[in-house]
Amino acid sequence: MGKGFYISKTVGIVAVILGAGALAAIIALSVVYSQEKAKNNNNNNVLPTDGGTTLTPPVTPAPSSELWDKYRLPKSLVPHYYNVTLWPRLTADPATGLYIFTGQSTVEFECAEETDVILIHSNKLNYTRQNSHLATLTSVNPVVTAPSVKSSWLQNVTQYLVLQLDGKLAKGEMYILHTDFTGELADDLGGFYRSEYIEDGVKKVVATTQMQPTDARKAFPCFDEPAMKAVFYITLIHDSGTVALSNSEEKESSSVTLDGLSVQKTVFHPTKKMSTYLLAFIVSDFSFISNTIDGVLIRIFARKPAIAAKQGEYALNITGPILKFFEKYYNSSYPLPKSDQIALPDFNAGAMENWGLITYRETALLYDEAFSSNSNKERIATIISHELAHMWFGNLVTLRWWNDLWLNEGFASYVEYLGAHEAEPDWNVKDLIVLSDIHRVFAVDALASSHPLSSKEEDIQKPAQISELFDAISYSKGASVLRMLSDFLTEDVFTMGLTTYLAEFAFGNAVYKDLWNHLQMAVNASDMQLPDTVHNIMNTWVLQMGFPVVTINTNTGSIAQQHFLLDPDSEGIPPSPFKYTWIVPIKWMKTGVEQTPQWLEKESTTNDAMKISGSDWLLANLNVVGYYRVNYDQGNWDRLLNCLSTSHQLIPVLNRAQLVDDAFNLARAKIIPTVLALNTTKYLNNERDYIPWQSSMNNLEFFYLMFDRSEVYGPMQDYLRKQVTPLFEYYKNMTGNWSKVPDGHMDHVHIIPSSPKFYFNDSMVIQVQPYVHHLWNIKLLKMSSFFSIHPNLRAIMYCNAIAAGGAEEWEFAWLQFKNASIATEAEKLRSAMACTKQPWLLNRYLEYTLDPNMIRKQDATSTIVYIANNVIGQSLAWDFVRAQWSYIFHQYGGGSFSFSNLINGVTKRFSTEFELQQLKQFKADNAQVGFGSGTLAVDQSIERTIANIKWVAENKENVLDWFKAETKSK
Template identity: 60%
Template sequence: MGKGFYISKAVAVTCVVVAIAAVATIIALSVVYAQEKSKNEAISPPTTSPDTTTITPTTPSTPKEPWQRYRLPDSLAPVSYNVTLWPRLKTNADGLYIFSGHSTVVFTCVKETDLILIHSNRLNLTAFEGYHAKLKGLDGATAPSLKNTWLEVPTQYLVIQLSGPLQAGSKYELFTEFVGELADDLGGFYRSEYFEDGVKKVVATTQMQPTDARKAFPCFDEPAMKAVFHMTLIHPQETVALSNAMNYGKFLSQCSNTRFEPTEIMSTYLLAFVVCDFAYIGTKPGAEVLIRIWARRKAIEEGQGNYALEKTGPILSFFENYYNSSYPLTKSDQIALPDFSAGAMENWGLITYRETALLYNPDVSSNGDKEWVATVISHELAHMWFGNLVTMKWWNDLWLNEGFATYVSYLGANYAEPTWKMKDLIVLNEIVGVMAVDALASSHPLSSKEEDIQMPEHISELFDSITYSKVQYYSHYYNLILSSVEYNQWCIICLQTYLEEFKYKNTVYTDLWKHLQMAVDKAGIKLPSSVEVIMNRWILQMGFPVVTIDTKTGKITQKHFLLDPDSVVDRPSEFNYEWFVPITWIKTGVERQQYWLVDKEATNNDMMLNANDWLVANVDMRGFYRVNYDAGNWERLLDIPVINRAQIIDDAFNLARAEMVNTTLALRTTKFLNKEVEYMPWQTARNNLDYYFLMFDRSEVYGPMQAYIKRQVSPLFNYFKDLTLNWTKIPESHTDQYNQVNAISLACSTGVKGCRDLTTGWFREWMKNSTNNKISPNLKSTVYCSAIAAGGVEEWDFAWSMYKNATIASEAEKLMHALSCTKQPWLLNRYLQYCLDPEKIRKQDATITIIYIASNPIGQPLAWDFIRANWNHIFNDYGGGSFSFGGIINGVTKRFSTEFDYKQLLQFKEDNAGQLGSATTALEQALERTKANMNWVAMNKKQVLEWFTSETSSPV
């Protein structure tokens, strides 16, 4: 249960007092900032001092001095910060938005040292008698004088050399005063802009993860450097200030000074503070935890925050029970920001969201929008314990935070919306997609070595699908394998004891294994080895196995699964790419069985079959491995009633790409679709057939392939036409609503009779009366796309106008995607140029818009040319959180399948060496994927063409 909520007291003090104390410094700092902005915000070491070393940047592998290393030394440990920040929501004389502030950090000297390193990035510091900081001793300690100070730009440090050593065990206080730009780069302390009633409004907000707290104030910016934070925000009177903790109150005059209660001990990346003119809805007085949903005033007035408020309380209560731990704070603020780089951020007590992840309007938003809001809220609330209360020691174990939170987010959402059967969607939404990435030779283990993750760009590269999705399987590894309610209870208990032991501390993954082992021992479960030995094989080596079962002999083998069997794996593994594989299986007349494959090969006589029997392994697709069978069992599986049908499709297609089964066998798994109406098989088939479209939509295969899909989807289209009474009703089932979208989308794209007239007719009605959109929210995305693809500039310009005037973020997002569906190259080129104009496409949306355009076969080469022509601008001006460099590379190169494409990628790599940042790994993956695509197309194009041609020429 929660602790209750705190009602703040207002203290009447005028802003003028604060302003007088700061005004002279602020003016000076503003001038300094404007002068230094063009110099990369650096204060270099003075060369006139004989005690100053001239710094030559070095690579992280060859540091010559402590300040050239990207990791903090272990000599100092922060205790608390007292930070005051003053963001300006209007430009200064130089046309800049700035913020100013000062910070005092109390730290303990752990090891004697004469050097202070504290992170500081893009901040200009006030000089005090030639130095940029003031130091004093506490509790009787004497502070040495400052010998020299400077900003070390490559490693983002404020470096302070002392005249003598700090004494181990003593406490000291470091004061700094600074100014920074309140830029629109979506990282650190930044600004977001929006218009309301024709008036431009500016929000000052934050995104600190992973390494941007140092852009707001000097700090020890590593997750293990936890401390208590005392925050004060100075802001205009008409605005509200929010932070992680409750405010004491604000005192009014021409501006306000809002102070906040001290936080719990926490990591810098979880800090958040916002100054805005937002409104909120919240729980009633007396609630155990104060819950507030903040957003633009119009959004709150329209009720767009109601669903989030309705579900936050139940989800929070679910996690309190699940973790057997009260929510440790007095309030949970959740705020929807017009500009935000991620989906959401789990800042303790002040969770920040994109508007699409928090706001929901039942009259306009789809069931998918609603599901997204529920699962994102659940994900972030799960972090309040797993990540915030207990935090990974270093970013190499990011998966401890993100993977577990992604898994339990489905449990929380399932609790809040039990009719959705969210737990059944985990595999389709998360596991299937990440397996495609983890099947590349350029993949990476879940947990990297700490020394391999040093630079900020290394950390950013870890925020990928493997970190977020792969670990879900391990999060519920044992309770799925052992299928025991009793064990389930012990597994939950182990998480509870883990959280209790390490609350407010940092951990490494072996700490979790210890508690899992305790659960196994107490439950009396017999495993083939210890938890640590079993799990290390899954998290310390990349990839996953393919298990091959010969039902004639009972022989079972495992090997590393690679989509391109010719790719070279140059990442060594101490386990020789061998796993402990928990196999769940059923066969004709036999209920679910379990078997551990612990070696490269084994024999299980129970898996031998009679001539007419069948066997299916990896039941419910809950294991992180692929399954191959002997030819006879594959043939029988194609003829049995629907059972694990989605898994059979997914395994067959991926095994075919890996050249382990024939491509025609994979295609044959789709033949039953003309009789299928369930979502899981259809969505799985669609996901896999998308690869065939990527490879062949510009070749002679395209026509027969389209004709085949048209024949298969026609019955589904008619099924939903009847189910919805000629498209006048919404299907009752959550997954039926999704499959209705599949039916219309595939039917229109393949030319099913009546589909295009249906969608263009709906769109035309909307164009005639733009204030009355009667298109079902669930169908908007596919209807908009279909109509714009069939139309021309008139439809495009109308959709653009609706996009620019949309007041609901989810509606804007649907239109943003649909605008990429046009078949007019000049419109796509114009749309690409809009991506570099934040007045047209918000920086947060630029990456996905380019990827949308590249998903269009007409737009893909245009997007690739655009990326190459503008990479320097994108990397330098749209850096930080604005662009996902890895996402752009992956999205734009998915169709690459020729030698010419491969050479272009190599040239791009050469041309932009040293300017790839977090796209480095993505580029290597693109090269590997292109090579695999080239080989696959060469081997399979002829037989794919023949198969589709044969199927479409034969009677149904």
């Protein structure tokens, strides 16, 4: 699955502009239907079908037993085949006002162990009784009589349909379970749900799916665990004139009459053996474009106007090359005859890797050259690559249980950069993993409330616990450690192991240790020498949380490691099986010359090769391939700083970003002085590369969050304005006094910070206007100029205009947002509206997030975070979340992946005792309501706030003095 809700580099920062003026300018960047109106899991519900049959779920109390009270399925039954027919109604039932679907399902399963109980997952489905029971059971073998159903009921907490039998199923025999059911096609973004949009003034409805991780059971009764793979025969009944899609290709389609209605019946070929969470079925009136590459049909589906506007062409053009790249990378042919990709108006995650039918948010698939920025284009390339990587790693071979989710998502998050590089080799996109994943997850993994990559199977049971795993640790730390593994094994050995792993477990399931076995076999087949086995090396990174800081003393040659904690005084750190020691691969250079890699296998050692003298300097973690931070003795720090100020290009570009990021975080952990960290930014007046600038601004963002309400803010702005002016002049010259757009992808992204007025006076702002081909009045967005802004500048220009204006400008942007037919344009406007300085507008905007007619449910939590990014809106957003938490939680569901982003987003500025107490009270007040997938984020926010309070108290005066001194110096 794609990485939750997404905030682009540009859009993610524009909402900070008001509160972080200079910073923002530098950075180039679920759900229940009104409580489902009629709870499908209420035993007293009655939902009529179009034929008038009354469906009354049973009220039989569950007998006392532990079997159906456990969240994991017993191993007694193994599904082989499903035959599922579903009929979604795309118009509301006139009697209830509900959108429903009806269905029939038969599942053929094998009895692996004798049992007199059948447990099959079911959630919010209503069943038609058959012979007084919710299902019928028959035997495949005519000489074997299936036991009768004695009693049946829905066990709502553990989400089971339970059937008690009057006899035992025979081991080794095959049986068929048949059910008829009805569910609500709600707008909750989970299971089988509906998405709505307006086209030519008419409301259109799409029936679509999102099964991962535990919502296939909302569409039909199934053994809803990833190891319970089966073959699926899917049939969809749908309105004439609509298109039906599923994982496999269409077998036949015909017109039929059902319940007096003329409808279409589409039958699909059987799927490959696969997990329930990868199923997809969609009914819409979308159109598509297509291409065929080496016999594989590639199609891009979207709303008809989007296809007509050619917004799917970029995705179509890059899908083929990326698929071919992964075939070569895995040394394995794409296992399906088609690859459909569809852009949905309502979708909770970024994208979902359904096998053969990948679903996306519109912003993650559709590209319009006139409106979409380079960042939008970059996002589309990496997300498509991420999802296509899953077609093998995750879909062909699937992890046995969700505790190993990190390997599935971490792997795709690593190789997405490789696939995107294949599609766009001139972008140098592979380097962005350092900013987007490694530095991102360091911030979380440096907390005492972090967690290991791999959890124990028994610790991950409930759906909310599973959803909580979809976090930065699983995605970004997983990507980081796998990139490190690929580097020290070499790509040839790494891919050799991948190939044999995929071949052995194709159409089956595995655990992460199985991959280690195959990588070790690849190592054994090469002449590579490792300090230990792949298992033993990688277990130190997988089975304990956190990461080390490696300290190198260039005077003595000593190398030591310790667990890096942002707050060294943190309490409650869990024990580690390795006592927080890692087997660390160290790539390093001496005065610009790469040296022989070293390994640090214990807490400390001495290596004479790392002694240096004179003006030489040492730099470790070359190209940031290792998942650790590096500290040095003061002498080596001084020589590195001198090199940055005199000959910064001797240090690789990724390591320039690393030096800044390591220094700032080492300072926050009280390992080095804060002034030393600030000194790493002094060379920036000579820096022209995007990645070091972005790293610097990401770290200075913390200073803005801590000080944008204090007297430190002004001198800090002055310092950044001084540092960025040479960059402004560089791009001014490159573009011929802003008369042309640069060619390089990174230049497109990097040029954005050179225009906003928060760095410069008004005359400097006007200088950049030829670049955007219009004369822009910051006081008012004129209709005549609105659409002439270059796509790369739109987000930041919109934000500035709305910030400088009032209600008129905001209302104008709102109208443009509601009428936007291009998702990326709507996203820029939605972010920019959070930039207003008017509290009443921000409060009204917050209220809009509770109304899906105003803000789509998929966008509600990110909109609240955008508002919280505004220093004026931060307290408003926090008050809103506290007041509305119960409503938000129940509306958006305990499994919503965006809860952790929401909680972290509204609390990241917290740095006072009063805010800490509010946060603790929030946790206590909502203990009964719960936090779902955001549970860990609450504890992390408390820990982070405590650390912030200490840091501000210890550093405020020194920081203020430093900025004042550097601003005065020439």
